[in-house]
Amino acid sequence: MKKLSMLIAATLGSIAMTAQAQEAPAYENWVGGFAQYYNADGAKGEPSGGLDDGRGFGGELGFRFDPSWAVRFELGRVLLDNSNGYNDDGTQVGADVMYFFEEDAAYLFSGLREQSLDSESYRMLSAGLGKHWELSDNLRLITEIATYYDFGQRYKDYSAKLGLAYVFGNVSSTPTSQPDSDGDGVYDAVDRCPSSPAGTSVDATGCNIDMDGDGVNNAQDQCPSTAAGTSVDARGCAIKDTDNDGVVDSKDECANTPSSDKVDALGCSVFEKEEVSVELDILFANNSSVISNADSARIQNFVDFMNRYPNTQAVVEGHSSSVGSAEYNQFLSEKRAKTVRQLLIDDYGIDADRLEAQGFGESQLKDTSNTAEAHRINRRIEVKVTALVETKATR
Template identity: 55%
Template sequence: MKKSLIAASLLAAISSNAFAAEDSSDKYWVGGFTEIYKPDEEKSFDFTSFDAGLGLGAEVGVRESEHWGGRFEIAKVSLENDADLVDDSATRFGIDAMYFLEDDLMYIFGGLKHIDMVDSGSMANLGLGKHWDLSEKVKLVTEIAAYHDFGEAYNDVSAKLGLAYTFGSTAPKAPGDADQDGVNDNLDQCPDTAIGARVDSTGCSIDTDADGVLNDIDQCPNTPAGTPVGAKGCSLALDSDQDGVLDNVDQCANTPLTDKVDSTGCSIFEEVEVRETLEVLFANNSSVIQNPDSAKFQEFADFMKRFPNTQTAIEGHASAPGKADYNMMISLKRAKAVRTLLIEKYGIAADRLSAEGFGETQLLDTSNTAAAHKVNRRIEAVVTAIKKEKVLR
């Protein structure tokens, strides 16, 4: 009885000290088990040796956090022996500290045990186990353990199978912070906040200037209180094109909302090469343009005006039928006609345009068909500089 009280006191000490830092309610279990217990082959008392035997036992445990728990255990094992002993049983009792792995994959336990087996002794034990869910409250218990006798250096082993009934509640798993905004997931009302964004106590982005647009998309974060703003948080009165640059410093006042802009409010461009084929219609053996009002001409003229540092070569090409020198001449006349049209009708500076004829020297389709001849008769505008393409928001 005294030994049982000592063991119970040790279990209480482990619980109160090892788990003192956890602020949680307890979860308890009680269980019964059967086991196979095998003493060390060298273990003998008064020339009596023992072999493996079956035992029955009971345990009571407490799990005070996600990972830590402890228990008291008592078991009685009937052992085979080579002598005619009146009492061939062994009684074992003691305590274990238990560490449960992530997601209750298994638990590791270790503790101190006292055993009465002809003679009495103390042992340390170490083992692995798992609580398998049979229902919400009932668990199947499986364990293996090794025991080391402090007195004679004997090593016993055992395997356990049992049932446990759980009750009470344990501390919930500590909530994580998936978006790393400093607010735990169980409190975070905006779980996908951009990393690095300033948030309030609910985990949502802060609207510092109280204009109704959160900081992570507000391009004008210091808008005066009460100022009407657009979707980007900029004053409708002070930033007409809503690009985040106020009108008093905006050098490109009508920037499209899709464009990313620099500090002057102008679209940011990246460099790409440009080659444009103009759709120009000519009558047979003629250099007179039949579609001078084509939208394609206006689009190209707008491009040239937007990028004033570019130079363009207007290249004329002919189809294969006919004499080569005639084809060279007519292709040059057609290129010059397009150049003149762009200068006189669409306002492109003459020094930015040149004209050249290539005749039939650069055919796109060498087959002798009407479709091939149509493809080969073409005007190409080759921009000799670099176009800067807009970067979108």
């Protein structure tokens, strides 16, 4: 058993070291002969067991129907030692299905064996690992290890095979290396760009992996001739921004935005709130609430503002000078405010609900000096209206 273990280890080591180094050619059929080291289960053998190491020899015939699969038939003779002082010998026939690894690095097999010794017959399941080593176009060295399992008595046997096979049918020699003139890893036969500069990353056709240099590989590039420096999307196509607002057309919800407008993430103009206002001042004669210039441009300007911003409201504030009693001046200031309010309603069509009149008498003098000029500018009404409007923000 120790000899078998050493042989198995040696065979596995040889296969592992040469699996990548040796390429076995394809072939259809083979016929071969072999010698065999055979180790039988110690409990096997009639009448009292005791079978031990032995040897064998035989022949095999194989048929390979594609690069990976084959069937094999085997006929052999086994000669086994017996610890009880006599030898058992007999025949062994079998058939296997074989699976060849890529480039014939090795093969696995499994099948059935019928073993007939002097005293008994055994039906066994076989399984193992082997390799055909190329000696020439038509000769192969056979190396193989196997184990056998008896269906009836559950015996376990082992063997190691060394043989020589003659291959026939469709036999091809080890393929010669194909030329690669530019050294890009793609054979000249399929290289569409056979003069790629050294160090260039190439695709399966041997061409620059990004022909137009836009950062998108040829395989995904739907626009393979994009001009240098063009911004592209994931498909390798130019990113369009028709109105040049910084938002690509595919995301721009407001096309043709003026170039001066500041835009948001959707490409639409950004609006900012701005406060606008208008003031109206009217002066009155002494002790009077009569409007002397009811059609003045200043009044019309105020009315235009009120019409432009219809949601605004105004307080018409009436004032007086400090001449006379405070009670009278309060009355006079209220009358002046009401007069202007009514003028805006009657003559200019401002909605009455938007206007309020309020008198302040002499409590808010613009000039506190006791002069004729001070009294003149204090006899007045004042109106101020403020509105919030949205204006376009500029870049």
